[in-house]
Amino acid sequence: MNELYLFLLMVIPLAAAGVVALGPAGREKSVSMAAMLLCGVITLLLLLAFDWTRAATMQFEASVAWLPRLGLSLSVGVDSVALLLIALTALLGPICVACSYTAITERVRTYYAWLLVLQSAMFGVFAARDLVLFYIAFEFTLVPMYVLIALYGSTNRKKAATKFFLYTFTGSMIALAGLVYVAWHAAEMRKGWSFDIATLELAARTLPASAQGWVLAALLAGFAVKVPLFPLHTWLPLAHTEAPTAGSVILAGVLLKLGTYGIYRFAIPFAPAAFAEYAPAISAVCIVGILYGGLICWVQTDVKKLVAYSSVAHLGFCILGMAALNTAGLSGSIMYMINHGLSTGALFLLIGMIYERYHTRNMKELGGLAAKMPVWATFMVFFAMASVGLPGLNGFVSEFLCLIGAFQADGRWGAGSMGSGLWGSGGAAVPGATWGSLGPWYAGVAGVGMIVAAMYLLYMVGRVVFGPLVEPAGHGHEAHGSESHAAPGHGSESHAAPGHGSESRATTGHGSESRATTERVHGVLPADLNLREILTLAPLAVLCLGLGVYPTPVLEAINGPVQKTAYMVEDAVKPRLAGERAPAGVRPVFDLGGHEATNPDGTKPKEGEVIGQ
Amino acid sequence: MDSPILATTDLSSYLPIVLVVLMAVGFAMANIVLTMLLGPRRAGRTKGMTYEAGMNPVGTARKRFNVRFYLIAMVFLVFDVEIIFLYPWASTFANLAPGSDQSLVWLVRILFFLFTTVVAYLYGFRKGVFKFD
């Protein structure tokens, strides 16, 4: 029964999308909300049914043969990490629907249909236990997001959507080559094609070092674009600024996590030794991203762009923790995925609410909104603090863990052997040091990023929330009624997307000429947040606070998988460091003190695993 | 080199060909000589032309022909070539499957082949290639 739930998670939104797209008009909001809530209920059931004592084991596993000639099957299953990310997705689903109630007024059915399709694909990514199924879901998120940005975005939406699609598609085609290479390696060993992830993980341990390097490069090409890591991030700010609010929330909340999840789930297990070897380089890139992203944020005037760039910085921390490859770093990294989804998602919601009211996100035109919108201001400050990493809120826990992880990953094996002599601290034992090749230097420089983050976010909050009240010219709430539908003929963009008439104010320059079509819905929005808006924010706020004050349950939940990964990498790296050659066969699976380790090869051959004659 | 292309036994097998060539040349020569000896001599402009049919071989080549010439040429080709295929069939029919019911199969096959000729004929007929107005 429980296995069915995972399939249901994928099927329900798809079915609902069909109903929304083809069914009667006017029902789309309720149908999609119902579907999202149903998914939420199923996720709750899954969370309850999950055996948390065996968190590292895949549970609710099910497999349906699909294209056995290719070694494909529809297999699903989750460990605690995947389940938590599913929970995050399920949580953000209804919120995205709710936040679009008034923001989307044109082609509404298409909008909700695509939103539901996107939801289904995201569930698929986290639930997949088959590599190709994962890849299908991973790729298929592109289309709905492309449409959401390109149809419902602001001025530059088409460029943004195309850039988003091309960047991620290019990366993932290369990643596909890497993934297929691993599958081929497994097929060579097992004499049969299978894309079962557990099988491939086992097989990947015998990959020679050079091959691992290439596999890692290919996988990073795919996943680092999605994360996005520093030099590949340029699509993100554009996509975020142009996307509608719900799109931004999903993009920041879940889609970026597909990249980090991909690295965690594939790049590390498929190329553990290479990942360990290149960890310093990867973390260096992360740190550059953290600092660069932070500094760019500082000079932004568009609030949404600011938050978008802050994502670049934040996910730099996330990958830095992952590159530490120890328990603390990996735990922090996975916590970060969830926390970033919560707090950044909430920030985008808040910005969307402002945008719905003022049709601008320009900091120069907004100020002192606390006077006018106290509830909004409260949430804003709260989530900004969560994002900054204020102790007691969720951001702190994960950021701290990531930094601790990087700090501790200082190598009993010393610097030289990992080729990190310049940056590592030469094997000097730091307290609680684990093996690894980062060290205090990495943690220290990245720590500067925290300060930068505090600076830009507080600067933004100080400007927009506090201080003298500044509203866009002519946009005092009272004045609004007189100007609606004033000038029908404004720029070419706006009649392509009515209902988003004044998006050109989003960016800094051209404010005055296109304020004209005020949102029709503007009238129904109160000056401050209404109940619906508060209800969309409240669960996020509760979780941010809860995870900040008492993160232990989550940390314990992910401890199993994290330890498994950490040990697995250590296991893969040790013999190489010691100068041994890894034996050719499958290495014995390490035991994890009570936790059931990975399925050993050949436990239960799944359907479609063997492609014999 | 005993390549099958060059594998020839001796030149005697070419003798019939040589004979035929000689006969052809001889026939042509004989006709010319006989015409010179026996034919009447009536000089004239038309008589002096290369083609007595009236075609002037000198002058612009961009003259229009009636398109029916091509149609007739094509129909001729179709039937001519098909007839060529009948000869080998006819000459080997006796050896194909003597005395068995297979001979009926071979007969049906050539009838099928002729059927395609009929189709071609019908097609040409409907298209009006045999129509001269």
Added chain:
Amino acid sequence: MMERVTYLYPEIALFITTCIVMIVGLSRELKHRKLCAPISGLGLLAAGVLATGLVPGFHVATGAEVDPTAGQILLPNLVPYAKVLVAGVGILLLLLQAGTVDRVEEARIASGRAAFNPLRSNRAEYYAFFLFSLTGLMLCASADDLIWLFLALELTSLPTYIMVTMSTSRHSSQEAGVKYFFLGALGAAVFLYGFTLLYGATGSTNLNQIHHAIAAGGLSGLSLAGMLLALLGVCFKIAAVPMHFYTADVYQGAASSVSAFLAFVPKTAGFIAILLLASCAGWTHGAGDSLPDALRTVLWVIAALTMTVGNVLAIWQNSVKRILAYSSIAHSGYMLVGVVAGPGGGTFATSGIAAVLFYLLCYGVMNIGTFGVLACLEGRAGADGEPAEIESLDDLRGLCQRHPVLGWTMVICTLSLLGLPPLLGFFGKVPLFTSAISAGEIPLVVVLGLNSAIAAFYYLRIVGSCLLEKPETTTGIVRVTPFGSRPAGALASAAGVIVLAIFGNGFMAASEKAAAYDGGHVEKKEPRAAGVPETAPQALGPAKAEGH
């Protein structure tokens, strides 16, 4: 020994259909003339059913059965797969052909302004050529001899030249037809020259004996030259670099329904020819063989160039037809990756041949979808009463809103061409990836991956035009064609793109079987059957001598 004619049942069925269509199409009665397309469809259906070999009394022999020693034992199981594929895709193509010719003339007759004049009617010829070309394609798959292969390739191509020319009354169609004809003749000359060199080098035109000769004596300089020229000539059929120049002009000049035909039929013929030739040159009967280095390198380069040229040039186009033409070039490049990969381990995931054969099916279906949508749309009628072809991206603006069914067909098929999972194109591309990686062609796979990414750029433009743009109100002259079978064909393709992705396993198994080598055995020096010329064994002599 069975008679050779027994493996030509499908072709015979098609040929009889052709004969009937030629007569029926010239009938005075409109209702009889209209029977051309249904009869052609029935003929294709019959050919397809016969090709499965399941009809009692019409056992379609395999090459090995026809002649255990000298029949077609290179890719012995290719025949049924290829013929069923041709018949199936042929039916889809047939649906698009409605109203391609005689439209204006029939309208004049219907309105009483003209009487039926057989000389002005093109319907009979058009469907006959359509069927002839498919017959040639089926014959390609049966080929076991260079001469047969040449004739089959020509029978495939020659009707297409005329179909291009007669498809519309525009000058561009005639230009396209002439261009296509002359370049096609050049291509034919090149591969015919290659065939003669192969004959000269190996002493036989029989593919199997050529295979023997090359296996015994290696690929001599002469046979290599022959093989290269043959491949180069066949590159014309598949629109691969360096013989790709005609593609965009011809596809643009022809009517969309004919462009769909061009993108599938000659390409399939060419790929079957390439597979047969490559089988002669290197793949033997064991798994894991690869081609001789020289050939492999050439094919590698052609594959990489074809993909890249096709995709890069497609980016700069504004005409949907030209985009699809260049994408057709690119897809040939993708399929050549499978040829480079070779038979591999023989399983579907490792066999490049199986990947090519499966991709031909995928490409056929999704490509017909895209061209089919174009064929469903038409612009304002010109002076001669013939409606304008739909070409530019602007014509597709807002198609999903104007004509949701056509619009979504276009979107689905285009995304499938892009290779976006979970559509059919993705499952066509995965075996190319797996087989090429199995064969160790990792750089080529990277080229393939990058090219797929480049392709995203122009496919997204099409998708964007259909899905995202608002319909143009000022230029709303794009209408749906009155011929109902065209949308049916396009829709069937779109359905195929989804359904085959879900239930494609049977087709994958079939293509794996088609790519297998296990149907025949090459036992050296078997006593030859009576009909085989005695010269064949000797023929190995000179080839051997030249090889060293």
